[in-house]
Amino acid sequence: xxxxRLEVENLHLWRGERHVLRGVHFVLGRxxxxxxxxxxxxxxxxxxxxxxxxxxxxxxxxxxxxxNVRRDLPAFHATLAYLGHEPxxxxxxxxxxxxxxxxxxxxxxxAEDLTAALARVGALPxxxxxxxxxxxxxxxxxALAGIALLAVPxxxxxxxxxxxxxxxxxxxxxxxxxQLARGxxxxxxxxxxxxxxxGNVTRLELAA
Amino acid sequence: MSGLESPATRTLAPVPxxxxxxxxxxxxxxxxxxxxxxxxxxLRDLQLAFRKxxxxxxxxxxxxxxxxxxxxxxxxxLSRLRELAPGVLWVGALLASLLAxxxxxxxxxxxxxxxxxxxxxxPLTALMFAKTLAHWLLTGLPLALMAPLAALSLGVAPAALxxxxxxxxxxxxxxSLIGSIGASLTLGIKRSGxxxxxxxxxxxxxxxxxxxxxxxxxxHGAPYLAxxxxxxxxxxxxxTLAPLAAAAAVRINLE
Numbered sequence: 004x005x006x007x008r009l010e011v012e013n014l015h016l017w018r019g020e021r022h023v024l025r026g027v028h029f030v031l032g033r034x035x036x037x038x039x040x041x042x043x044x045x046x047x048x049x050x051x052x053x054x055x056x057x058x059x060x061x062x063x064x065x066x067x068x069x070x071n072v073r074r075d076l077p078a079f080h081a082t083l084a085y086l087g088h089e090p091x092x093x094x095x096x097x098x099x100x101x102x103x104x105x106x107x108x109x110x111x112x113x114a115e116d117l118t119a120a121l122a123r124v125g126a127l128p129x130x131x132x133x134x135x136x137x138x139x140x141x142x143x144x145x146a147l148a149g150i151a152l153l154a155v156p157x158x159x160x161x162x163x164x165x166x167x168x169x170x171x172x173x174x175x176x177x178x179x180x181x182q183l184a185r186g187x188x189x190x191x192x193x194x195x196x197x198x199x200x201x202g203n204v205t206r207l208e209l210a211a
Numbered sequence: 212m213s214g215l216e217s218p219a220t221r222t223l224a225p226v227p228x229x230x231x232x233x234x235x236x237x238x239x240x241x242x243x244x245x246x247x248x249x250x251x252x253x254l255r256d257l258q259l260a261f262r263k264x265x266x267x268x269x270x271x272x273x274x275x276x277x278x279x280x281x282x283x284x285x286x287x288x289l290s291r292l293r294e295l296a297p298g299v300l301w302v303g304a305l306l307a308s309l310l311a312x313x314x315x316x317x318x319x320x321x322x323x324x325x326x327x328x329x330x331x332x333x334p335l336t337a338l339m340f341a342k343t344l345a346h347w348l349l350t351g352l353p354l355a356l357m358a359p360l361a362a363l364s365l366g367v368a369p370a371a372l373x374x375x376x377x378x379x380x381x382x383x384x385x386x387s388l389i390g391s392i393g394a395s396l397t398l399g400i401k402r403s404g405x406x407x408x409x410x411x412x413x414x415x416x417x418x419x420x421x422x423x424x425x426x427x428x429x430x431h432g433a434p435y436l437a438x439x440x441x442x443x444x445x446x447x448x449x450x451t452l453a454p455l456a457a458a459a460a461v462r463i464n465l466e
Contacts, residue, residue, distance in 0.1 A: 055330055057465050081242060081332030091323035093255070095262040104255040105324075108248040108338070109331050111241050 006068060007033050007156050009054075009188060014063035016046075016053060023049050024060070029207060033156075033186040036179060038197050041209030047192035048088065050209065051159045054190060055085045067157075081109070083157040088165060090146030094135035098126055098145040101134060106152045120148040124174060139166035144174070151178055158182055160191040176200045248333040249341040256345035266314055270307040270350050271357060277303040278361035289366030296365040297426035301419050303361070304354050304379055305386065309408055311350040312390040315342065320398045320464070329465055335458035343391040343454065351383030367430050374429025374439070381442045382422040388449035389414045395460035417445060 009031040016024040023046040031037050039047050052058045054065055056076050065072045072079040092101045099117065106112050121130045124144040129137060134145070143166050150158060158179075164172045176198040179189050183203060191197060197204055243251075260267050281299050282292055319325045319342075328338045358379045359372045367375070393411035397403035421438040428435035 057326070057329065059466065077332045077334070079332075080330045083330070085326070085330050087323050087326060089323050091327045093259060093318075093322060093324065095259055096255075100258070104251050105327060107243060107251045108328070108333060109243060111243055111247075 007186070007188070008066075008068055009157060009190075010066040010069070011054070012064045012066065014050070014053060014060050014065070016049060016058065016060045016062075018049065024053065025210070027063070027207070027209075029205065031188050031190065031205075033188065034183045034203060036183055036189040036191065036197070036201055036204045037207055038204055039190065039192040039207045039209060040194070040196060042211045043194075045209040045211040047194075047209060048161055051085065051087075051161050051190065051192055055083055055159055056080070082155050083159060084150045084153040084155050085159045086146055086150050086161060086163060088161045090142045091149075092134045092142055092145060095133060097133055098130040098137065098141075101145065102149050102152065106149055109153060112152070116152065120152045121145070123151065124148040124178075125170075140168060140171060143167055144171065147175065147178060151182075156187045158187065158189045158191075160189065162194060163191055164193070172198060173200075242332070245334050245337045248331065249337040252328070252338045252341040253345050256342055257348065260345070260349050266311075267349055270311040271353055273310055274303045274307040274354055274357060275361065277306070279364055282364060282366075292366045293430060296362060296367050296430060297423040299365060300358060300361060300375065300379070300426060301382075301423045304358070304383065304422075305412075305415055305419055307354060308350050308383055308386045308390065309411065311346065312394050312407060312411070313404055315346050315391060315394040316398055316461070317394075325398075325461055326465055329462060335461065336454045339391060339395070339457040339461065340450075340454040343387050343457070346391070347384055347387040351387050352380065354383055355380035368432075370432065371426075371429040374435045375426050378422050378425040378429070378435070378439055378442060381439065381446055382418045384446040385418045385442070385449045386415055388446070388453035389418075391457045392453050392460065395457040395464065398461065398464040418442065421445070 011027055011029050014024050014027040015022070027050060029037060039050055041047050049058065053060050056065070056072055056079065067079050067082065091105060092098070093104075096104070099121065102117055102120070103112065106117075118127070121127045124147050126141065126144045126148055129141055130145070134142060137145070143163075147163065150160070160179075163179075164175045167175065177200075179191070179197070179201050182189055183201070196206075278299055281295070285291065285295065316325060319328075329335055331338070355376050358375050362372060362375050363369070389411050393407050393414075396410060397407050400406060421441045425435045425438035425442065428438065
């Protein structure tokens with residue numbers, strides 16, 4: 004636990020003819036945040052998906068606490084939360100049911116924790132409505148509640164503030180700050196950059 | 212900069228602290244085991260299915276139509292219908308279960324649920340098995356329960372019904388499992404219906420043959436245990452291998 008560390012060594016990845024990741028290299032320690040910037044199509048999402056092991060890089064390694072994550076992917080997955088650009092919610096279930104299943108599959112969950120998380124992101128007023136009736140921003144809030152509920156050391160967030168209003172963007176910044184304060188790590192792909200309130204941020208610029 | 216703002220942040224501090232405390236309590240929470248995860252995946256699919264009933268009824272309605280239209284199209288003569296019954300029942304059941312397959316992973320792939328399953332740290336094989344079980348409970352089992360109705364309309368004697376129900380119930384397990392492989396292999400393809408049937412139908416032929424044979428023997432009042440046992444053997448082979456194959460195919464398709 005004390006030496007949690009994410010290291011990425013010389014990551015190279017081709018998609019067809021395109022050389023998307025060209026030697027990505029960084030180290031992230033406890034309480035540190037990495038913002039991945041770059042134009043559309045520069046490989047921000049690809050990098051996040053490679054980090055969490057969904058995509059196999061052609062060259063280079065991802066190390067968690069000094070161990071190649073490929074050795075034991077399920078154990079690595081148990082320590083990370085990935086939020087893609089679409090919130091992974093079922094439109095026919097309510098927000099609360101969605102979290103109950105999505106998070107319950109990974110950790111034991113009591114109803115009060117769920118309610119507290121929904122309240123934290125301001126989703127309590129609409130948590131009993133089917134997700135199909137929610138706006139994109141409201142869905143995003145529900146997804147953020149899920150990420151916070153997972154209580155894992157590593158967050159991989161793809162454009163976490165999309166569709167959110169100003170208050171929602173502050174919420175994202177607060178959640179990231181809390182995660183860093185308790186010794187967690189965050190890798191966030193952000194088009195415009197994280198709000199300045201988030202401290203201990205390293206910037207990684209991906210060339211298109 | 213945060214040092215300059217410290218008076219303000221100090222007054223705000225009481226708000227986030229309970230949440231941080233809540234989060235540390237959450238971290239101490241135990242992770243769910245694989246069986247609990249599979250149970251939740253199963254429940255999620257069942258609850259979803261009952262939210263959109265039209266998808267649930269479609270294969271059953273198809274099966275009912277095929278078997279009920281047959282007497283009209285062929286002949287109302289019961290002895291002839293009885294001869295055709297095994298074939299009609301099984302071709303109907305096979306196509307009906309194929310009809311429901313397209314939805315097996317489609318929505319989950321689209322909304323990112325499969326991605327979250329693959330990244331859950333839980334064995335994906337167990338989750339795929341849970342999904343396939345849900346699919347069987349929602350199509351195979353209702354088809355088996357409807358089979359007596361269809362059989363009676365084809366002039367089958369009531370004494371043959373238990374054998375028919377057993378054959379359809381066991382055979383449809385294998386159909387669902389084969390279908391899960393096909394559906395997970397064709398995840399990345401738009402309008403995969405044709406390819407999916409091309410992949411799964413050849414693999415389903417043993418089920419069709421033994422299922423129809425068991426049904427035929429049951430209708431004639433002969434012992435049907437041998438083909439039924441073969442259907443059972445196929446189902447067990449499927450249960451042990453198909454979730455593994457489906458999980459591997461899903462991982463490849465997520466890349």
